Amino acid sequence: MSAAERSNNVQDLEQFRLEVRDWLQDNCPESQRQPITPEEQYYGGRDSSFPSDDARIWFERMRDKGWICPEWPSEYGGGGLSPQQGKVIKEEMKAIRARAPLYGHGIWMLGPAMLEFGNEAQKQEHIRDILNGTIRWAQGYSEPGSGSDLASLQCKAEDKGDYYLVNGSKTWTTSADKADRIFCLVRTDPDAKKQEGISFLLIDMDDPGISTTPIELISGESEFCQTFFDDVKVPKKNLVGELNKGWSVAKALLVHERKLMSELGSDSPREIVVPNQAARQYLDFEDGKISDHELRSKLVEYDMEMHAIGLTHFRTFEEKIAGVRSAAPLIMKYAGTEAEKQKSELLLAIMGSQGLGWEGEGFNRAELDTLRLWAMSYAMTIAGGTSEVQLNLIAKNVLELPQG
Amino acid sequence: MTLVLNEEQRLLQDTAREFLQSSAPVTALRALRDNKSETGYDNALWQQMTELGWASIILPEQYGGLDFGFLGLGVLMEEAGRTLSASPLFASAVVGASAILIGGSESQKETLLPAIAAGELTLALGLEESSRHKPTLIATTAEAREDGFVINGRKTFVLDGHSADQLLVATRSEGEGNTPKGISLFLVPRQAEGVTVQRTIMADSRNAANISFDNVSVDRHALVGDLGYGWHVLEPVLDRGRVALAAEMMGIALECFERTVAYLKYREQFGALIGSFQALQHRAAYMQTQLELARSVILQALSSVDESPEQLPLLASLAKARLNDLVQLVTNEAVQMHGGIGVTDELEIGLFLKRARVAMQIFGDTGFHKDRYATLCGY
Ligand SMILES: Cc1cc2nc3c(=O)[nH]c(=O)nc-3n(C[C@H](O)[C@H](O)[C@H](O)COP(=O)(O)OP(=O)(O)OC[C@H]3O[C@@H](n4cnc5c(N)ncnc54)[C@H](O)[C@@H]3O)c2cc1C
Numbered sequence: 001m002s003a004a005e006r007s008n009n010v011q012d013l014e015q016f017r018l019e020v021r022d023w024l025q026d027n028c029p030e031s032q033r034q035p036i037t038p039e040e041q042y043y044g045g046r047d048s049s050f051p052s053d054d055a056r057i058w059f060e061r062m063r064d065k066g067w068i069c070p071e072w073p074s075e076y077g078g079g080g081l082s083p084q085q086g087k088v089i090k091e092e093m094k095a096i097r098a099r100a101p102l103y104g105h106g107i108w109m110l111g112p113a114m115l116e117f118g119n120e121a122q123k124q125e126h127i128r129d130i131l132n133g134t135i136r137w138a139q140g141y142s143e144p145g146s147g148s149d150l151a152s153l154q155c156k157a158e159d160k161g162d163y164y165l166v167n168g169s170k171t172w173t174t175s176a177d178k179a180d181r182i183f184c185l186v187r188t189d190p191d192a193k194k195q196e197g198i199s200f201l202l203i204d205m206d207d208p209g210i211s212t213t214p215i216e217l218i219s220g221e222s223e224f225c226q227t228f229f230d231d232v233k234v235p236k237k238n239l240v241g242e243l244n245k246g247w248s249v250a251k252a253l254l255v256h257e258r259k260l261m262s263e264l265g266s267d268s269p270r271e272i273v274v275p276n277q278a279a280r281q282y283l284d285f286e287d288g289k290i291s292d293h294e295l296r297s298k299l300v301e302y303d304m305e306m307h308a309i310g311l312t313h314f315r316t317f318e319e320k321i322a323g324v325r326s327a328a329p330l331i332m333k334y335a336g337t338e339a340e341k342q343k344s345e346l347l348l349a350i351m352g353s354q355g356l357g358w359e360g361e362g363f364n365r366a367e368l369d370t371l372r373l374w375a376m377s378y379a380m381t382i383a384g385g386t387s388e389v390q391l392n393l394i395a396k397n398v399l400e401l402p403q404g
Numbered sequence: 405m406t407l408v409l410n411e412e413q414r415l416l417q418d419t420a421r422e423f424l425q426s427s428a429p430v431t432a433l434r435a436l437r438d439n440k441s442e443t444g445y446d447n448a449l450w451q452q453m454t455e456l457g458w459a460s461i462i463l464p465e466q467y468g469g470l471d472f473g474f475l476g477l478g479v480l481m482e483e484a485g486r487t488l489s490a491s492p493l494f495a496s497a498v499v500g501a502s503a504i505l506i507g508g509s510e511s512q513k514e515t516l517l518p519a520i521a522a523g524e525l526t527l528a529l530g531l532e533e534s535s536r537h538k539p540t541l542i543a544t545t546a547e548a549r550e551d552g553f554v555i556n557g558r559k560t561f562v563l564d565g566h567s568a569d570q571l572l573v574a575t576r577s578e579g580e581g582n583t584p585k586g587i588s589l590f591l592v593p594r595q596a597e598g599v600t601v602q603r604t605i606m607a608d609s610r611n612a613a614n615i616s617f618d619n620v621s622v623d624r625h626a627l628v629g630d631l632g633y634g635w636h637v638l639e640p641v642l643d644r645g646r647v648a649l650a651a652e653m654m655g656i657a658l659e660c661f662e663r664t665v666a667y668l669k670y671r672e673q674f675g676a677l678i679g680s681f682q683a684l685q686h687r688a689a690y691m692q693t694q695l696e697l698a699r700s701v702i703l704q705a706l707s708s709v710d711e712s713p714e715q716l717p718l719l720a721s722l723a724k725a726r727l728n729d730l731v732q733l734v735t736n737e738a739v740q741m742h743g744g745i746g747v748t749d750e751l752e753i754g755l756f757l758k759r760a761r762v763a764m765q766i767f768g769d770t771g772f773h774k775d776r777y778a779t780l781c782g783y
Contacts, residue, residue, distance in 0.1 A: 279783055290783050300778040304722055311700035315407035322408045328700070331693040394692050395685035399665050402682035 013084055017375040020092045027061045028098045029054040033042075035271055036099045037088035043104045044133025046180050059101040059133065068102055068131050069111065076115075076127035082293065083321065105138040105174070106130035108260050110183050113253040117200075117241045126202075138205070139257075140227060141250065148389050150185070151194040151247065155229060157186040157201060164188075164201065164239075166209075173382070176212045176225040179205055183253075189244050200246035202238040203229075219375035257384045259329065262336030265334035270369035275299055275343060278350045295349060302346050305339050327398045334390040337380040344374035406475065406707040407700060413475055419456075420483040427452065428489035430752045436490060437609035444611035445490040454523030458724040459497040461767045463505065467517035474644070474709035478651040478702065486642060487656020488759050489510045490610050497650045500527025503572050507629030507637030508590060527591075528568035528636035530559035530615055537768040539574075539642060540635065541582040544617065546575035546590060552623040553577070555590060555598075559618045563766065565613030566603040568594055573617065577632050584635035589628040596620055608762040609755075640713070643720035646767045650723040653763050654702050657727070657734040661691055664735075664738045671743075684741060691734055698730045705725045718780050725773035731760040 031054040040051045042059060050056035062068055065079070069345030071086040072078020079086075111130050111344070114122060129135040141149050146153040155168025168188060176182060182203050203210070209232040216222040241249045277300055290296035316328045347370050348355040355370055357363030381387045393399045409417065428449055436444065453459065461477045463469025469597035470476070477498065484493060497520060504516050504527075519525035532541055544557025555575055565571065571592045592599060598620035606612050629637040665688060668679030678684060705723035708715045735757040739746040744752055764770070 096761070107773070276781060276783055285783070288782070296778055296783065297774060299783065300774045300781075302724060302773075303781060304777060305697075307722055308697040308701050308726060311407065311704050312697055315700040315703065318406075318408045324408055326696070326699075327692060328696045331696045335693050335697060363754065388686070391686040391689035392682070394689035395682075398692055399679075399685075399688055401668055401679040401688065402677040403683070403686050 002308070011218075013088065016085055017088050017092065020089055021095075024092055024098060025350055027058075027065075027092075028096060029053070031055075032058045032099045032101075033097050034099075035097070038270075040099075040215060041103045042101065042133070043136050043175070043178070044102055044106075045136030045178060046134070046177075048133070048136065055099075055101075058099070062101040064130060068133075069107055072115065072127065073103070073112065076123055077131045078127070083317070086274065087317065098170070100354055102133050104130075104136055105139050105179075105183075106135065109139065109253050109256045110137050112256045113249055114240060116252055117249045121237065122202075122240060135181060136175070136179045138173050138176040138182040138227075140173050140176070140182045140184035142172045143169060144171050144226075147260060148386055151198065153185055153198065154184050155184065155232065156190065157188050157199065159188070160233075163233045163235055166201070166203065166229045166234055169226060169228045171226045172215070173212070173227045174224045175223050176205065176227045179216065181205055182227065183240075185246055185250050187244075192244060195241055195247040197244055198246045198250070199243055200240040200249040201234055202240060203232065203234050207232050207234070209233075217375070217379065219372050219377070219379075221372075254385065258333035258390075261380060261384050262332035270373050271366045273301055273347055273366050273370050274351060275346050278347055282350050282354065295346075298346055300347070302342055305335075305342065309339055327394070330394055330398055331390075333384065334394070337377075338387060340380055341377040344370070344377040348374055406711065407477070409703075413479055415471070416476055417479045417483065420439075421481050421486070423452075423456065424483050424487045424489050425685045426710045428484075428487055428491075430488050430755060431531060431532075433488045433490055433609060434752075438676060443569070444609070445492065449489075450491050451523055452554075453491055454494065454521070457521075458493060459501075459523050460521030461497065463501060463517055463521055467505075467513060468521040469517070474647065474706040475703070477648060481648050481651035482655035482658070485652035485657075486659040488608075488656070488755055492564050492568070494645070494648060494652070495528045496520060496526040496568065499529050499563075499645045500568075500570075500572060502526070502644045503529070503589065503637055503641045504626060506640055507634070509625075512591075512625075512628065517781070525570065526564065526568045527570050527572055528562055528564045528613075529645075530562045530565065530571050530573040530617070531638075531642075532561045533557070533559060537765070538582065538771050539638065539767075540584045540587065542574050542576045542587055543580070544573065544575045546577045546588050547773070548577070549621070552621055552626070555586075555589065555592065555620040555622065558614070559616050559738065561604075561765075562613045562615050564611045565594075565615050566601045570594065571599070571615065572628065574638060576635060584639075586632050587634040587636040587638065588631050589637055590622055590626045590627065591628055592617070592620060592622055606762055607758040609758075610762070612762075613624040642767055643716045644709055646720040646724040646773075647702075647709060647716075649704055649763055649766055650727040651706060653731040653760065654698060655726040656756055656760055657695060657698070657731045658762070660738040660753060661695060661734050663753065664688070664734075664741050667742055678741075684702045687737060687741075694733065696728050698726050701726050703774065710783060718777060721768075721773040721777040721780070724768055725770045725777065728764045728773070732764060735760040 042050060042055055067079055067089055070079035070081040070089050071083055074080030074175060107130055111127060114126060141150060143153050143155055155170060157164035157166045182205055184201050184203055185198050186201050187197055198367060209230040212225040212227045214222045215224040215226060243336040276299060279290055283292060285291060304347060312328055319326055354367050357368055357371060457470045458480055460469040460482060461472045462474060465471050501520050504512055531539060533541060546553045546555050555573060571594055573590050573592050575588050575590060576586050577588040586639045598618040602614045604612050604614060668684060669677060701723050705719040708719045738753050738774045739757055742753055745751050
């Protein structure tokens with residue numbers, strides 16, 4: 001029996017849970033069980049160093065255990081476990097508030113897409129590097145002229161015999177200035193229909209001809225960049241999937257991105273403030289009830305929304321295991337990111353002027369973080385496909401409404 | 405947690421859908437309305453339903469029940485919502501049977517439950533005394549006498565109240581005002597002396613009644629649960645009713661939504677199918693997101709009745725509030741997106757709209773359940 005088959009047994013899964021619990025108890029350093037700050041997030045990469053010794057120990061233990069990505073195949077360094085087991089690990093980590101040992105586009109997006117579309121040589125070359133944190137990836141999809149209408153992209157790759165010659169630019173490339181490589185969508189056939197002339201290329205950020213400039217956000221952060229490609233030579237082995245068929249890889253990857261975004265908030269580097277706890281701290285109560293009716297009503301609406309979203313996450317997981325197909329996964333990006341925005345607005349309202357501090361004295365860490373997260377929450381309903389585009393996709397793919 | 409139906413429940417769903425669509429489609433409700441049916445439902449249909457075991461779906465086997473649990477019931481309620489099928493399923497097989505199951509003495513269970521299961525007996529709950537759901541605001545009195553009690557008062561919005569064989573009446577046996585303490589439940593035959601039933605005609609063409617009790621005498625055995633502690637029975641019964649009703653509203657919303665989406669693919673204006681207009685697409689897609697969230701909420705609420713009743717109050721309020729909002733959104737949009745034909749009596753959409761409004765009031769509107777949910781969360 002394989003590990004995955006064994007895991008279908010409820011009793012074995014409970015046994016597994018106990019083992020995970022013990023292992024985490026013994027191996028997760030105390031300092032790695034607290035909310036993480038942006039500076040403490042480990043993204044790996046060629047020039048990376050660990051924020052602390054404990055962070056390094058924690059990462060190495062998880063890596064050696066195969067639990068960075070427990071469900072990835074073991075032949076490439078993954079854990080080879082079942083989705084149920086993967087979920088148990090996630091839950092047990094959450095229970096002790098263990099930090100994620102590694103962050104990044106590699107484990108979140110590229111890895112899963114490559115496991116599906118990459119050839120054997122690519123999997124051998126890249127998956128282990130992702131899991132070992134040796135290579136940090138950036139995502140090069142959007143262009144200044146191509147956002148929602150991604151398939152209109154212009155950055156081009158010409159076939160020059162042994163290599164592709166890439167010219168153009170990508171924008172919004174998250175952490176491109178710190179990344180070692182970037183996965184890009186490029187136009188390889190300018191004459192074909194929009195979606196049919198696009199390919200998926202892996203490009204090394206150290207290659208000659210690449211430059212990046214940062215973009216600052218309203219949250220004050222600037223982990224985003226514009227990246228320029230000027231006669232960059234990319235070896236042909238770096239094409240993932242077939243030539244001109246990159247759109248299917250791109251779509252699969254977006255599914256992972258949206259799933260990730262719909263679960264956001266649970267793994268934020270900032271101090272997470274729970275609205276109904278904030279209410280206790282900042283609002284007046286009368287007979288056990290929040291006396292501001294408007295806020296009480298908004299709070300309960302938000303709590304109910306999150307309750308429903310949480311249950312739906314759980315349902316999508318159960319459906320996946322039971323082999324039942326439903327539209328639930330397709331609505332989650334929209335629902336999850338809109339709720340996150342709703343939450344931020346609510347927290348500002350609950351905190352009043354204490355929620356408006358940008359920096360300096362007079363505000364505690366949670367208050368300052370709340371404001372930054374509020375500003376960041378707007379990005380969530382834009383990045384990875386705007387809310388409007390999500391609704392378009394539901395109309396098209398779920399409801400199969402006629403396209404104009 | 406169980407958020408996916410099992411094989412058995414899916415089979416039940418298929419059978420229920422087939423049966424209701426052929427034996428009790430929306431036209432059947434229309435006929436009941438147009439013929440001013442005496443009972444508000446078709447007794448022959450109800451007998452067929454009981455033969456299928458629907459009246460005993462949640463009852464344990466020892467009382468002649470199918471023991472399918474609330475997930476099984478939810479499937480039936482949802483399908484009944486899709487066809488707006490009128491029957492005593494909710495009032496009797498869910499609310500009435502649950503009250504006996506939770507609060508009844510062993511002898512009440514042994515005599516009443518098999519009769520409910522067999523379709524020989526129907527119950528109705530007499531609770532409300534005002535036009536809004538206030539389950540502990542009870543002025544109807546039950547005064548102790550030598551060998552029984554005397555009931556006086558007036559109930560409103562009693563679902564199936566004018567056709568049920570027995571009425572389960574919430575009374576106050578001590579104290580006054582709006583408190584759970586002192587509430588007692590009694591079973592009163594509808595035909596008992598002093599009971600006056602006034603049938604009302606409501607928007608949904610079903611049954612509700614105003615009932616007055618004028619020195620109605622009942623004996624000691626008519627008490628369900630402990631004297632003065634009826635709330636211990638009533639609260640879980642109401643929550644079961646809320647969850648079941650939410651499942652019916654899920655069916656109403658789904659059916660209305662699917663009909664509307666089909667219309668968007670069929671109706672042409674400005675030389676295009678109206679479903680190609682993005683303004684309508686986004687509203688339809690938004691409804692889809694709400695339907696998906698509601699689906700999870702319903703399944704969790706239904707399964708908690710059997711698996712984790714301690715969570716039921718919170719989940720029942722979540723389910724009723726969310727489904728109230730959903731059914732309002734979907735029925736409103738359905739009428740609007742159908743255009744002029746949407747406001748005609750000929751189109752069935754209007755019947756869904758009306759049933760939705762009634763269902764939204766039964767056992768608590770959104771405000772009631774938001775308040776309760778917040779209170780349960782400690783704010
Ligand atoms: C914080 C952040 C991080 C990001 N990270 C990355 C990254 O790492 N890599 C990467 O490649 N990209 C990244 N992006 C880019 C992101 O994918 C795009 O911003 C997004 O797809 C929207 O494109 P746009 O900004 O050009 O907006 P536009 O497409 O210009 O949209 C403007 C407005 O028009 C609306 N709109 C557009 N088309 C339609 C339509 N058909 N129907 C209805 N409404 C429409 C949109 O919803 C929006 O409201 C990131 C973006 C942000 C904000």
